[in-house]
Amino acid sequence: MPPEDRTLQEELQVFEEHRHEWLSSNLGEFVVIVGSKVIGFHPDYESAFKAGLSAAGLGKNFLLRQVWAEEPVYLIY
Amino acid sequence: MGRGTCLPHLLKVRLKWRPNSSKLLLEGPHIEILVSTTRPEFEEGRAIGLEYQELRVHALIDTGASLTVINPQIATTCKLLQTDWNRITTVGGMAGSYPAYAAAISFPETDLPNFDVIRVVACPIIEQRFFSCLIGRDILRKWLLTYDGPNGEVELKA
Numbered sequence: 001m002p003p004e005d006r007t008l009q010e011e012l013q014v015f016e017e018h019r020h021e022w023l024s025s026n027l028g029e030f031v032v033i034v035g036s037k038v039i040g041f042h043p044d045y046e047s048a049f050k051a052g053l054s055a056a057g058l059g060k061n062f063l064l065r066q067v068w069a070e071e072p073v074y075l076i077y
Numbered sequence: 078m079g080r081g082t083c084l085p086h087l088l089k090v091r092l093k094w095r096p097n098s099s100k101l102l103l104e105g106p107h108i109e110i111l112v113s114t115t116r117p118e119f120e121e122g123r124a125i126g127l128e129y130q131e132l133r134v135h136a137l138i139d140t141g142a143s144l145t146v147i148n149p150q151i152a153t154t155c156k157l158l159q160t161d162w163n164r165i166t167t168v169g170g171m172a173g174s175y176p177a178y179a180a181a182i183s184f185p186e187t188d189l190p191n192f193d194v195i196r197v198v199a200c201p202i203i204e205q206r207f208f209s210c211l212i213g214r215d216i217l218r219k220w221l222l223t224y225d226g227p228n229g230e231v232e233l234k235a
Contacts, residue, residue: 005176007159007176008159008161008162012162045179045194045195045196046193046194046195049115049117049160049179049194050117050194052160053115053117053118053121053158058118058121058122058127059156059158060158061158061159061160062158062160063160063161064160064161064179064196065160065161071164072163072164073164073165073166073172074143074144074163074164074165074166074198075141075142075143075165075166075167076139076141076142076143076146076165076166076167076168076200076211076213077139077141077142077167077168
């Protein structure tokens, strides 16, 4: 990410602080984080998004990330 | 039948087009799509008088893309919400972290089912005049795609 872009940095920090704990409790689920608050876990992106939208409100970004041991690298060929 | 297994006869929507063999070779299989903010945002926003813009763009159906990619300008124009950063590596070895957004994608003048909430990653699609979106395998996992090179035909079942 561009170094000057701080979008979702607070949420990503919360994610990193809890990642190891969530690997055993919520592996593969989608966690929703708004600011410093963990909203909850969901089985799929769509239900997680609806929960995040409900918590954050219209027009506010929030983190919606699947819990994996390592961040995936997506290939575009 | 295993979980996630799909029999082709259960796919009810069929879309077939014939760009001709040379055009298909040059441009690849592409389709017009509408990109907009997610359906839940649209409905919630409309209830309080907000308006959202839909963008009609050409999208390449790209079996080599693990997820769906849009040009960053689309995310700005449609005011998409950012939900993450994703790490991307391209065929040329270019790697980086790019913003992921929640969007809705639909297929005008077809009966293909809409995607009301789907993650898209904003990554510049350069040196391409034909399209500004890559439809990746996250969408293709819902479709049956037939690429008929000799006859210059493409068929989708969903």
